[in-house]
Amino acid sequence: MFIKTKIVVEEVRKGFPTDDGRLDVIADLNFKVGDGEFVAIVGPSGCGKTTLMNIIAGFLAPDTGAVKIDGVPRTAPNRNGVLITQQGSVFPWLTVRENLLFGLPDEISNREALAQEYAELVGLKGFENNYPHELSGGMLKRAEIARALVVKPEILYMDEPFSALDALMSLRMQNELLRILAKERHTVMLITHDVEEAIHLADRILVLSPRPARIQATFDVPFAHPRRVSNPEAQALRVAILKELGVELV
């Protein structure tokens, strides 16, 4: 289905020293993500999902193994792959417009036009000169997504991006993300604890085991967009994934 492989995670292991010795967080992970594919990773809390994301995005080095982007080992973060986290990192001292301009190299001639275009794309037209503390939680998340997209990254790394929002806003932002991805394709890696969110958004779902994390199961999500998570096939998939996570639905 996918033309080429974008991300390769190859025999990645990671542990941290603790007072009692060593804590193995990730044990021997191997998987590939296709160019333009949307892969969600779900797993029990504390299983090392965020550590994995930090390794893939280049913020953390694995103890062994490698992460390759387009065949090249990733050793440091760069603007080709932008990380969006639950906490968010929109700079509170810059306006929306200044935040969008931040990641764009100075030598680009149409920086202002790009910033404007992406502010509009995420529905922040009219708020370009507002400061983050003047925005709602949802708008702040839109600003963060716009700041990531404006640099035209090939990969979006999303670590529980919407989990700080209320359920309704989270759903709205998921739809918003799908709308944007229909316009411009990016490879996306999403970490979430919300199985429905994963089914709603992803092409493929990887289920991680409890720590140290291994891939326990892989599910394809073969439904066309727009998806209805309430339909029977989607619900059957949800039950199957939850079962892998040790949750039996009665």
Next chain:
Amino acid sequence: MAMKKVTGAIPSIIVLAVVVIIWWAAVVLTKSVIFPTPGKVVMGTLELASDGTLWEHIAASLFRVGAGFLIAVLFAIPLGLWMGWVHGAYVTLNPLFQILRPISPIAWIPIAILWFGVGNASPIYLIFIASVFPMIVQTTTGVHTIEKRYLRAAENFGVTRKKLFLQVVFPAALPQIIVGMRIGLGVAWLVVVAAEMIALRSGLGYLIMDSRNAGNRYELVVAGMIIIGLIGLMLDGAMRLLENMKNVRWRYVH
């Protein structure tokens, strides 16, 4: 809104009025011949204002505080940013500043005279010494407390060092720098009286000492004290305006 401000100020006005009444009653009841009544202080203030000496003293004090404080700002902020960003600079210099910091600026008076003689340079130096340490400490803290998520975002976008400094490190630390400047200016104004006790012929500190020495003019002593208080309040109000700048509000809201 304006009405609310007026009603909100009523309790403070009442307290001030009560203090003035108690002061007046205490002077009258004790039949003090030296300590002035509030009325005498007002008359004294008007006398100083009308012959112009009050403005000269205020200008002289503001000049010294302004100069000492400005030099301290120019010294402390770059140094604090450097100490906050470069760990080696912090561990090397911090112990020195922690030793110097608790020394009262008044203890520096003999050395100030020795180094700078009697003139404007000595009080300016004392004001510099008084205000520089709080600003170094707050600026350093401002850099140390930048949340990692913002530094990581900057790293993610692969920005230049210049951009990292100008658009992340400095603005992230700015609210704390402003806190340091507020503390620094407060301490600077606090020290001006002591600094002007070094025989100079102008300034509010000089006014107070001179009024005492030249014929026990205690109404002018108290007038000088009250004016120092009021100007201190205004200086703090001016520094508070900095806290209302839109790019630092994020730190003070919530």
